[in-house]
Amino acid sequence: MAMVKGTRTRTGSVRLPEITAPEDMAPQDARDVSKVFFARLAALEEGTAEHQYARNTLIEMNMSLVRYAAGRFRHRSDEMEDIVQVGMIGLIKAIDRFELSRDTQFATFAVPYIVGEIKRFFRDTSWAVHVPRRLQEARVELAKAKEELSTRLGRAPRVAELAALMDLSEDEVIEAQVASNGYSSTSLDAAVHGDPDESESPLVDFIGEEDPALELVEDFHALAPLIAELSERDRRILHLRFVDELTQAQIGERLGVSQMHVSRLLARTLQRLRAGMLTPAG
Incomplete structure (x- = not known):
């Protein structure tokens, strides 16, 4: 107690x-x-x-x-x-x-x-293979659309029919279908059948290394124009906080303001960026 x-x-x-x-x-x-x-x-x-x-x-x-x-x-x-x-x-x-x-x-x-x-x-x-977040979410919607159309049509739906129901282009539906293959995995030791004249090779020999920075590309792409719209002071505060990793008190000393003022400025800027990231592109 x-x-x-x-x-x-x-x-x-x-x-x-x-x-x-x-x-x-x-x-x-x-x-x-x-x-x-x-x-x-x-x-x-x-x-x-x-x-x-x-x-x-x-x-x-x-x-x-x-x-x-x-x-x-x-x-x-x-x-x-x-x-x-x-x-x-x-x-x-x-x-x-x-x-x-x-x-x-x-x-x-x-x-x-x-x-x-x-x-x-x-x-x-x-996920057995890491894919972008939007494709992970699209996989769920794709499964629902397939189930709905299969029940309604009595057959496997075509790409065009899925695209119309999901309000996506056919290319986006195909991309989601390909990404869905990453949800399950095969043993890395599984033999890959190639040229009949060549010996079999394990699957691991054909898999590249994952670049952890790739998952940040979409976020950086969306964030860059939002940061560009900030004032020079706000951009400097972000740089000092998240690049130089200074505390709010240290930033206040650099700028000649109080730690509380830095806290308010930082909170306001992050809220603006967060709202921008969550707003659908027009």
Whole structure:
């Protein structure tokens, strides 16, 4: 059972309570106490012991959200422990991005992050061959369209019929069909039958190495014009934060502004980029 057993010694007029066993705190208590910790976290400098204490306590207090979200996937064959660990990544991302000024409860804000991280884990580990995200999603829609048309027509649907139902071009349907082959795998030791005059070779000899940077190409392509529209100051802040990996306090020193001001500017810029990435191209 979680207990508040006094205050954490530090400077300043506002003190954070020290929580005993925060992971066992009841959900309602966690919601109330989390507000106090989020308010203080926003005012603390990154990298300090107190900032780390507040952040870690928020993670432990809200672990019940991860267990709740993970429970939706109990039907999966994956180990529940792995699912919970992946969900924790989503919880941490939500804590780092949440702002009390949002007109929403933290639980409402965090659960989509947690579920999204778990679904991403399934997507990336279920495919035998990695294919772009849009093609993974197209495979699901393709399967539904095939089932619907097969039932309606009493035969296997043609590419043109699938394209009309899915509102895609025939080339896009064919691309999705080819990508679907990556969902299952064949042993790398399986023999490949080539020229009759040549000896058989294992499949592994014909497979190239995966370039992990390829999965970022689409995101970079969509993000580049959005970054180009930012002001020079906003672009510099992004560079200092995500390229030079400076803390918000260090960026504030470079720009001659407070860490809180940097935090607000960074949050505003990331929200603008996120909205741009999620807006369908016109």
